[in-house]
Each structure stands twice: as structure tokens, then as C-alpha cells.
Amino acid sequence: MLGWAITFLVVALIAALLGFGGIAGASAGIAQILFVVFLILFVIAMVARAVRGQPPV
Structure with a gap:
């Protein structure tokens, strides 16, 4: 999910530049x-x- 968010962020930045x-x-x-x-x-x-009961990694 984080990968998709980063992908859309990159698309937004490229579109804004263009x-x-x-x-x-x-x-x-x-x-x-x-x-x-x-x-x-x-x-x-x-x-x-x-x-x-499992500690965070």
C-alpha cells in the first residue's frame, strides 16, 4: 500500500512539473x-x- 502511495506521489510530481x-x-x-x-x-x-503479547519489532 505504501508503494502505491509513493507511486501516485511520483505521478503527481511529474504531472505538476509538466x-x-x-x-x-x-x-x-x-x-x-x-x-x-x-x-x-x-x-x-x-x-x-x-x-x-508479542513485542514490537
Whole structure:
């Protein structure tokens, strides 16, 4: 998931450099959403691991 967020971020940066405002905005929005989803899933995984008694790595 983090890979997809980085991919959309790169697409947004390239589109912004080339002047494609609509594509850059859409890609940046998708990258932000995917990054937030990744962070939420990461926190849930860490909490689940702590609840099971395994220390975080």
C-alpha cells in the first residue's frame, strides 16, 4: 500500500512539473488517501501485535 502511495506521489510530481494540473491534483489526492490508510493499518497491526503479547519489532 505504501508503494502505491509513493507511486501516485511520483505521478503527481511529474504531472505538476509538466503542467497537468488536474492529473497532478487527482494523483496527489489519491496518494494522500492511500498514505492515511497505510498509517491506520500499520497502527492497527501494531496494536494487535501488542495485544497478543508479542513485542514490537
